Amino acid sequence: MLSVFTPTEIKGWQRDAWVEKLIARMSRGEISAMGDLYELIGTDVYAFALSKTASREDSEDITHDTFVQIWKNASRYTPMGKPLAWIFTIEINLIRKQINRTRKSVPFDEAIETEIDSEDFTENMISDDFLRHMLNCLSEEEREIISLHIVSGLKHREISKLLKKPLSTVLSKYSRAIKKLQNYAKEREESK
Amino acid sequence: MKKRTLKKMIFDSFKADTPDLRCSLMDSCEKEPQESAPQISMDFPIVNRCVNFRIVFNRATAVIAGIAILLFGIFIGNYMYRDTVTSADPTTETVVYFDVNPSVELRMDEKNEVVECLAGNDDAKVVLAGLKLEGVDMNTALTAIVGSMYVNGYLAEYSNSILISVETNDNEKTAVLLNDITAKINTVFEKSDMECSIIAQSVKVDENLKQRAEEKGISVGKMHFLDKMAKGFGGLSEDAINKLSELSIRDLNLIYLQKYDGEENSSEDLISGTVNVAISADEAKNAVIEEMGKASDDVECYRTFFLPSRNGESKVVYVVVIMFYDDPSVYKYEVDCQTGEVVSMHRDG
Numbered sequence: 001m002l003s004v005f006t007p008t009e010i011k012g013w014q015r016d017a018w019v020e021k022l023i024a025r026m027s028r029g030e031i032s033a034m035g036d037l038y039e040l041i042g043t044d045v046y047a048f049a050l051s052k053t054a055s056r057e058d059s060e061d062i063t064h065d066t067f068v069q070i071w072k073n074a075s076r077y078t079p080m081g082k083p084l085a086w087i088f089t090i091e092i093n094l095i096r097k098q099i100n101r102t103r104k105s106v107p108f109d110e111a112i113e114t115e116i117d118s119e120d121f122t123e124n125m126i127s128d129d130f131l132r133h134m135l136n137c138l139s140e141e142e143r144e145i146i147s148l149h150i151v152s153g154l155k156h157r158e159i160s161k162l163l164k165k166p167l168s169t170v171l172s173k174y175s176r177a178i179k180k181l182q183n184y185a186k187e188r189e190e191s192k
Numbered sequence: 193m194k195k196r197t198l199k200k201m202i203f204d205s206f207k208a209d210t211p212d213l214r215c216s217l218m219d220s221c222e223k224e225p226q227e228s229a230p231q232i233s234m235d236f237p238i239v240n241r242c243v244n245f246r247i248v249f250n251r252a253t254a255v256i257a258g259i260a261i262l263l264f265g266i267f268i269g270n271y272m273y274r275d276t277v278t279s280a281d282p283t284t285e286t287v288v289y290f291d292v293n294p295s296v297e298l299r300m301d302e303k304n305e306v307v308e309c310l311a312g313n314d315d316a317k318v319v320l321a322g323l324k325l326e327g328v329d330m331n332t333a334l335t336a337i338v339g340s341m342y343v344n345g346y347l348a349e350y351s352n353s354i355l356i357s358v359e360t361n362d363n364e365k366t367a368v369l370l371n372d373i374t375a376k377i378n379t380v381f382e383k384s385d386m387e388c389s390i391i392a393q394s395v396k397v398d399e400n401l402k403q404r405a406e407e408k409g410i411s412v413g414k415m416h417f418l419d420k421m422a423k424g425f426g427g428l429s430e431d432a433i434n435k436l437s438e439l440s441i442r443d444l445n446l447i448y449l450q451k452y453d454g455e456e457n458s459s460e461d462l463i464s465g466t467v468n469v470a471i472s473a474d475e476a477k478n479a480v481i482e483e484m485g486k487a488s489d490d491v492e493c494y495r496t497f498f499l500p501s502r503n504g505e506s507k508v509v510y511v512v513v514i515m516f517y518d519d520p521s522v523y524k525y526e527v528d529c530q531t532g533e534v535v536s537m538h539r540d541g
Contacts, residue, residue: 038217043210134205
C-alpha cells in the first residue's frame with residue numbers, strides 16, 4: 001500500500017504529495033489508486049459534506065460523487081501542491097447542485113417546516129452523541145470551518161480562500177464554534 | 193477540556209461516522225469513462241526553494257585571518273577592561289540563543305552588553321574557549337561568536353544556517369533586536385562572499401519548554417523552532433520530533449523552507465538568505481534515473497523533497513518519488529544531499 005508512510009502517520013504537505021501521486025495513478029486508469037485515495041482522504045470529504053448538509057444519506061451520496069468526479073477528471077488535474085483545494089472545489093459544486101435539486105423537489109411549505117424542525121432532524125441519522133450535537137448546535141458556516149480545519153488540516157487562510165469568506169470571519173466563527181463545543185463537552189463531563 | 197483533546201474528539205467522531213465506500217467506488221469507476229485531457233506536463237514543481245549550490249570561497253581566507261585577530265583582541269581587551277571597571281551586578285534583560293549545532297546562550301543587560309555567555313553543548317564549549325565576552329557589546333559578541341564558529345568549522349559551505357532566538361519582556365525590543373542581529377550577521381558573511389541562511393524568532397521560555405529542551409539535549413530556541421515546525425506541518429508525533437531534534441539547523445531549515453514553497457510566508461519568523469546544498473533536486477532525480485537504468489524521457493512524473501534519513505543517520509536526504517511510463521509502480525528513493533549517492537529504494541504498487 002502506501003509504502004514508507006501510512007495514511008494515519010502522514011500529514012500536511014506530505015499527505016498532499018501522496019494525494020497528488022494517487023491522482024497521477026488514477027489519471028493512468030489505475031482503479032486500485034481509488035481505494036488508497038479514499039483511505040487517505042475519505043473522512044475529509046465526508047466530514048465536509050456532513051458539515052454542509054447535516055444529513056448522513058446526502059453526505060454519502062456527495063462523497064461518492066466527489067470521488068467519482070476525481071476519477072473522471074484525474075488527468076485534468078495539474079499538480080500544484082494543493083490537491084485538497086481542487087477536491088473541495090469539486091465537492092462544493094456537487095453540494096450546490098444537490099441543494100438546488102432538493103429545493104426544487106420539495107414543496108415550499110415543507111421546506112419551511114423542515115427548517116423550523118432542523119434542530120432534531122439529524123436525530124435518526126447520526127448515532128454519535130457528540131457529532132449529533134455538533135451538527136445541531138453549530139451553524140453551517142461554523143461546521144464547515146471546523147471540518148476543514150480540524151479534519152482536513154487546512155489553514156484558516158486557505159479556508160478563507162476556498163469558501164470565499166474574509167479571514168476575520170473564518171477566525172471568529174472558528175473561535176466561537178470551539179467555545180460552544182468546549183462548553184458542551186464540559187457539561188457532558190459534569191453530568192456523568 | 194483542552195483544545196487538543198477536543199480536536200481529537202471532533203476528528204474521531206467524523207472518522208467513526210465515515211462510511212466505507214471503497215467497493216461501490218471501485219464499481220462506479222469501472223463503469224465511468226475518464227475525461228481525456230490535453231497533454232499537460234505532470235512534472236511536479238521541484239521543492240528546493242532558497243537553495244544555492246556549490247558556493248566558491250574567494251576571500252574567506254583573508255576574513256578568517258581578520259576574525260582571528262579580532263577574537264584575540266577581544267580576549268586581551270576584555271581582560272584589561274575587567275581589571276579597570278567596577279559596577280554593580282547588571283540584570284539580564286535579554287537572552288539570545290544561537291544555534292548552528294553549537295548552542296550558545298548570550299545574556300545581556302538593558303544596554304545590550306553581555307552579562308553572561310553560556311555553552312549549551314560540548315561543541316559550544318569549543319566555540320567559546322578562550323573568549324571572554326562579559327561586558328562586551330552585542331555586535332562585538334556576535335562577530336566573535338560567528339567568527340569562532342567559522343574558524344572551528346561549525347559554519348561552512350554546507351553548514352550555513354543559523355537559528356537566532358530572542359527572549360525579552362518587550363515585544364518591540366524583540367522585533368528591533370531580531371532585525372539588528374540578522375543584519376549584523378549578514379554583514380559579517382557578506383565580507384567573506386559566503387552565503388548564510390538565518391532564521392530569527394522570538395521565544396517565550398517557560399518551564400515546560402525548558403524541560404522538553406533538556407530532555408532532548410537541545411536549546412530552548414531549537415525546541416521552540418521544532419514546536420513551530422510541528423504546528424506548521426499539522427502536528428508531528430513525538431518520534432518525529434525526536435528525530436528532527438537530532439538534525440542540524442541547516443537540515444531543519446531545508447525541511448522548514450519547503451512549507452513555504454510557492455506560497456506566501458505567513459510565519460512571524462524572519463527567514464533570510466540561502467541554504468547551501470551540494471546536490472540539486474534535479475541531480476538527485478538524475479541519480480535515481482541512472483540507478484534504475486532508465487532515461488529522462490521515460491519519466492512520467494516525479495517529486496523531490498527533504499526528509500530525515502531513515503537509515504539511522506541524523507541528517508536530511510532527498511526523497512525522490514518517481515513514476516515511469518509503462519510502469520504502474522511508484523518508486524521512492526533516498527539520495528544523499530552531499531554526495532548524490534542513492535541510499536535506499538522502496539517500491540509501491
